[in-house]
Amino acid sequence: MSTTDCIFCKIVAGEIPSTTVVETENVIAFRDIAPKAPVHVLVASKQHVPNVAAAAREIPEVLAEMAQVAQQIADAECDGEYRLIFNTGPAAGQTVFHVHGHVMNGGALGWDA
Template sequence: MSDDCLFCKIIAGDVPGDMVLETDRVVAFRDIAPKAPVHVLVVPRTHVANVAQAAREVPDELAEMAQVAQRVADAECGGQFRLIFNTGSRAGQSVFHVHGHVIGGGELEWNPA
């Protein structure tokens, strides 16, 4: 846990979050600024900065994040979803605790530009 990390505070219950699913190692809660009908963040309880660090240091938790993402998508958007990880501020990461964005619900457009 990191004392100054928003997601660590949500995980600890010190900051409210709209929890969707919790396991021993992973939590999922709704994004406060959704970009799609379903926009849920999947976060490991262990504080690591990004997906590359998670792959190196907590690969089992990273795998469980993907499993939780599928469970959320199964319950909320017919099992079809995008799982997006932003790594670095220029890539859009604003909280430096690894998290996957489960995006779904309806027809999603793709605009990589």
């Protein structure tokens, strides 16, 4: 997928509207349009990389900033307790191949892990 076809690149460019929660020089966080929990915010790199493994390899400082932004959101909306989920690959549920984490309030998915 090219960056011109990537929905998150279009959100970063302002071509597609989103409900922005936090924005920094390197990261944008916005509400999921189909939330799976009362708090469901996507935290994405502004730079296009396909998944969290690529981000760790290519832009580790931005991946760290994404984690900091996730904590900031959780502090404001989840009493600091949250899940940060990265899906990598279609079999894992990744549908947008642009690195992003899902910030969700703690037990929203019913997982005990």
